[in-house]
Amino acid sequence: DTTDANTIDVSAIDDRPLAAAPPPVVAVVGRPNVGKSTLVNRLIGRRAAVVQDTPGVTRDRVSYDAVWNGRQFVVVDTGGWAPDAQGMAAQIAEQAELAIAAADAVVFVVDTHVGVLDDDDAVVRVLRRSKKPVLLVANKVDDQRAEAEAAAMWNLGLGEPHPVSALTGRGSGDLLDAILDILPEAPREAVEEGGPRRVAIVGKPNVGKSSLLNKLANQQRSVVDNASGTTVDPVDELVEINGVVYRLIDTAGIRRRVKEASGHEFYASLRTQGAIERAEVCIVVIDASEPLSEQDLRILTNVEESGRALLIAFNKWDLTDEERRRYLDREIERDLVQFGWAGSVNMSALTGRHLDRLGPAIEEALAGWETRVPTGKLNAFFGRLVASHPHPVRGGKQPRILFGTQAQAGPPTFILFTSGRMDASYVRFVERRLREEFGFHGSPIHLSIRPRE
Ligand code: GDP
Ligand code: GDP
Numbered sequence: 001d002t003t004d005a006n007t008i009d010v011s012a013i014d015d016r017p018l019a020a021a022p023p024p025v026v027a028v029v030g031r032p033n034v035g036k037s038t039l040v041n042r043l044i045g046r047r048a049a050v051v052q053d054t055p056g057v058t059r060d061r062v063s064y065d066a067v068w069n070g071r072q073f074v075v076v077d078t079g080g081w082a083p084d085a086q087g088m089a090a091q092i093a094e095q096a097e098l099a100i101a102a103a104d105a106v107v108f109v110v111d112t113h114v115g116v117l118d119d120d121d122a123v124v125r126v127l128r129r130s131k132k133p134v135l136l137v138a139n140k141v142d143d144q145r146a147e148a149e150a151a152a153m154w155n156l157g158l159g160e161p162h163p164v165s166a167l168t169g170r171g172s173g174d175l176l177d178a179i180l181d182i183l184p185e186a187p188r189e190a191v192e193e194g195g196p197r198r199v200a201i202v203g204k205p206n207v208g209k210s211s212l213l214n215k216l217a218n219q220q221r222s223v224v225d226n227a228s229g230t231t232v233d234p235v236d237e238l239v240e241i242n243g244v245v246y247r248l249i250d251t252a253g254i255r256r257r258v259k260e261a262s263g264h265e266f267y268a269s270l271r272t273q274g275a276i277e278r279a280e281v282c283i284v285v286i287d288a289s290e291p292l293s294e295q296d297l298r299i300l301t302n303v304e305e306s307g308r309a310l311l312i313a314f315n316k317w318d319l320t321d322e323e324r325r326r327y328l329d330r331e332i333e334r335d336l337v338q339f340g341w342a343g344s345v346n347m348s349a350l351t352g353r354h355l356d357r358l359g360p361a362i363e364e365a366l367a368g369w370e371t372r373v374p375t376g377k378l379n380a381f382f383g384r385l386v387a388s389h390p391h392p393v394r395g396g397k398q399p400r401i402l403f404g405t406q407a408q409a410g411p412p413t414f415i416l417f418t419s420g421r422m423d424a425s426y427v428r429f430v431e432r433r434l435r436e437e438f439g440f441h442g443s444p445i446h447l448s449i450r451p452r453e
Contacts (some may be wrong), residue, residue, distance in 0.1 A: 102274030242359030365442025
């Protein structure tokens with residue numbers, strides 16, 4: 001009975017913000033304790049405060065999806081990071097620089113109770129240099145009286161201060177409107193359609209990221225920054241791998257290892273998150289000579305959740321012996337099953353082993369990431385699937401896939417209109433079958449189920 005499928009209102013597909021380009025990124029920066037984390041919770045509409053009073057508490061996630069007036073953007077919270085007592089201004093400025101480089105727009109938060117301090121000025125200098133759109137927030141304006149103090153912030157030279165109480169929500173609607181106003185229409189990445197593909201090399205410290213980067217950079221012939229009229233962030237580098245030019249995201253961050261090692265862990269995780277966010281494909285470097293760690297898994301999960309193509313580089317292969325390799329196989333079976341769709345290369349940045357396999361593997365992952373399945377083909381597949389493997393009957397009813405469409409590539413995202421709710425296990429089954437049929441090698445895929453009641 002295809003009539004059912006034919007009556008589906010396909011215009012409903014557009015009711016969700018599933019833009020092909022990644023949503024713009026807003027970084028929230030400022031001194032410790034000005035209320036950044038409280039404000040982020042407010043912006044993403046989460047009432048339960050996850051604000052910690054202990055400074056320097058590390059969190060896994062530093063960026064969150066937000067939607068306001070139907071527009072989607074990503075908020076990067078730099079509030080979990082607290083500098084040491086010494087060299088505070090410099091560290092705040094550096095942290096801000098990092099967040100700003102990864103952002104399309106910046107929300108700069110000042111504590112109206114305390115007023116402007118030297119540390120604030122350090123951030124202001126970074127903001128001016130960055131030329132990114134900035135929105136000045138005078139926080140902790142809990143009532144009318146404090147608004148006069150907020151006006152004093154004009155002298156920072158960042159334009160009109162927006163009085164807000166992150167705690168009570170006062171002024172936060174106006175602030176969200178103002179944020180939408182300064183966000184670029186299209187995120188900057190989308191401008192360089194056809195430019196070099198964006199690759200991030202990520203991984204925990206000491207796995208060999210900078211060694212790999214150096215190897216790749218040394219191999220490169222002369223690569224002109226301006227090859228296709230694209231601008232390159234000062235933190236990025238163009239390298240050539242197997243005759244293809246790629247843009248390596250945040251190479252400055254990889255090279256600046258010493259500071260990272262002595263700094264806060266949050267610092268590294270913010271940087272990793274920013275790089276993943278900006279990349280199309282991520283090379284997650286893992287030290288094959290050491291047991292897989294929690295941190296490795298976290299970074300892999302992060303790449304998957306961010307919807308980026310993934311290539312796993314098992315580095316330091318030269319340090320593995322037969323026994324270690326056998327054990328690694330078991331670890332992969334036990335801990336990495338959920339990344340079975342990802343490609344991997346057993347390599348050594350030191351000896352150059354299998355470095356030549358990176359290029360083809362990157363291309364394969366990108367191809368999987370950008371796969372588009374025509375609607376007709378997709379529904380013919382669903383038709384066969386529903387016939388051969390129907391959903392189990394639930395409460396006398398049998399949920400069915402009525403119609404499906406791929407709403408987006410990079411990563412492949414499918415919307416399935418169904419009659420009734422589907423079991424999670426059935427959705428996983430559908431995902432497995434989709435992969436068997438169409439590949440998507442190296443890419444996560446997303447299924448969005450829309451039951452029609
Ligand atoms: P961060 O270090 O910049 O992320 O700051 P937090 O969000 O952790 O906030 C620091 C402290 O300021 C916490 O005790 C918050 O409850 C408090 N705070 C945050 N926003 C406001 C506000 O708008 N008004 C008042 N009165 N306190 C706030
Ligand atoms: P990063 O912190 O991830 O950038 O790691 P580095 O590139 O600085 O590497 C950390 C250490 O591992 C350095 O001493 C490197 O020389 C060493 N190293 C990196 N790759 C390899 C490799 O493939 N084999 C061996 N034996 N050592 C490596």
